[in-house]
Amino acid sequence: xxxxxxxxxxxTGLSGAGKTTxxxxxxxxxxxxxxxxxxxxxxxxxxxxxxxLGFSKEDRDTNIRRIAFVADLLSRNGVPVITAAxxxxxxxxxxxxxxxxxxxIEVFVKASVEVCAERDVKGLYEKAFKGExxxxxxxxxxxxxxxxxxxxxxxxQEAPEESAQKLIAYxxxxxxIPAREAATV
Amino acid sequence: xxxxxxxxxxxTGLSGAGKTTxxxxxxxxxxxxxxxxxxxxxxxxxxxxxxxLGFSKEDRDTNIRRIAFVADLLSRNGVPVITAAxxxxxxxxxxxxxxxxxxxIEVFVKASVEVCAERDVKGLYEKAFKGExxxxxxxxxxxxxxxxxxxxxxxxQEAPEESAQKLIAYxxxxxxIPAREAATV
Numbered sequence: 604x605x606x607x608x609x610x611x612x613x614x615t616g617l618s619g620a621g622k623t624t625x626x627x628x629x630x631x632x633x634x635x636x637x638x639x640x641x642x643x644x645x646x647x648x649x650x651x652x653x654x655x656l657g658f659s660k661e662d663r664d665t666n667i668r669r670i671a672f673v674a675d676l677l678s679r680n681g682v683p684v685i686t687a688a689x690x691x692x693x694x695x696x697x698x699x700x701x702x703x704x705x706x707x708i709e710v711f712v713k714a715s716v717e718v719c720a721e722r723d724v725k726g727l728y729e730k731a732f733k734g735e736x737x738x739x740x741x742x743x744x745x746x747x748x749x750x751x752x753x754x755x756x757x758x759x760q761e762a763p764e765e766s767a768q769k770l771i772a773y774x775x776x777x778x779x780i781p782a783r784e785a786a787t788v
Numbered sequence: 789x790x791x792x793x794x795x796x797x798x799x800t801g802l803s804g805a806g807k808t809t810x811x812x813x814x815x816x817x818x819x820x821x822x823x824x825x826x827x828x829x830x831x832x833x834x835x836x837x838x839x840x841l842g843f844s845k846e847d848r849d850t851n852i853r854r855i856a857f858v859a860d861l862l863s864r865n866g867v868p869v870i871t872a873a874x875x876x877x878x879x880x881x882x883x884x885x886x887x888x889x890x891x892x893i894e895v896f897v898k899a900s901v902e903v904c905a906e907r908d909v910k911g912l913y914e915k916a917f918k919g920e921x922x923x924x925x926x927x928x929x930x931x932x933x934x935x936x937x938x939x940x941x942x943x944x945q946e947a948p949e950e951s952a953q954k955l956i957a958y959x960x961x962x963x964x965i966p967a968r969e970a971a972t973v
Contacts, residue, residue, distance in 0.1 A: 639865050639866075641861055641865065651853070651854065651857045652837055652854055652857065652858075654850065655840075655850075665839065665840075668836070669836065669837055672836045672837065673837075673858055673861065676826055676858065676861075676862060677861060677862065677865065677867075680824050680826065680862065680865070680867045681824075682862075682865045682867070
């Protein structure tokens with residue numbers, strides 16, 4: 604069994620940018636290699652840790668701090684974590700980075716509001732543009748892009764598989780995940 | 789290195805019964821054996837996951853469900869966890885047991901209200917009896933003792949070290965922790 608090295612792939616990006624899609628591919632690949640992994644998706648966390656919180660800056664910050672608290676607990680015990688919440692505010696992401704040190708790997712899942720709105724997988728942008736959803740990141744609420752993320756996934760140009768492959772390559776290079784077995788290459 | 793087996797020592801008992809004291813001894817012993825361990829103390833969790841929640845039944849339940857969510861995440865990834873919150877309601881503890889299956893080990897830290905109030909380590913019982921603290925478990929709020937805990941620590945009769953030793957012996961018997969090295973016996 605490989606050494607267990609905890610880390611947190613901290614996805615950040617607009618709704619519809621591709622965070623969940625890419626995280627699912629990376630999760631599958633890690634499991635295929637016999638690695639542990641936990642995905643802390645925005646919706647899962649809101650349900651289990653943050654019910655009752657809204658989308659004001661204060662409530663968003665609290666939600667993200669809770670995700671960081673749990674990601675830290677897991678990753679410092681050797682468990683790979685993927686967080687896939689919008690996490691729009693730079694300051695709170697930087698707090699998470701400070702807590703986790705070099706276990707924190709920031710992944711900017713980048714796509715413009717226009718492209719995300721075109722995709723509109725959950726139909727949320729339409730409602731946001733009509734004003735039916737308030738405080739919607741990128742429309743009526745700010746998104747602060749990370750200035751120095753470890754990795755950028757340009758999902759307007761890259762397919763999700765390409766973005767995922769880039770992340771896997773990064774993790775391999777840092778020797779944070781087991782190598783793929785020769786037979787499967 | 790020993791196999792890593794996740795489990796949750798789920799302490800339950802009144803304020804002042806000895807949960808934190810015993811958990812600290814067990815934590816130290818596990819670390820001395822090279823085992824991982826995370827302690828989710830009531831106060832730590834309220835600070836990091838449940839700020840803003842009060843002590844109504846509903847808020848207590850939410851707090852305990854969050855502890856269970858995190859304990860499950862850790863223990864299913866091979867990390868030993870100790871939770872040390874009062875967790876007064878049977879139904880929610882049973883939910884946690886259902887989620888974690890045989891990883892869930894209920895530890896009833898047992899002492900009467902009278903004895904806990906005599907100890908009154910944090911001065912809380914005095915305030916509760918005067919009515920300065922509302923909804924205080926055992927005084928003005930219910931405590932539902934577990935009918936079938938895996939382990940009972942009778943802290944009116946046992947020293948904290950004895951209680952801790954009982955827990956360690958139980959974990960050894962179930963082969964959930966590394967044996968103590970011969971040299972240290």
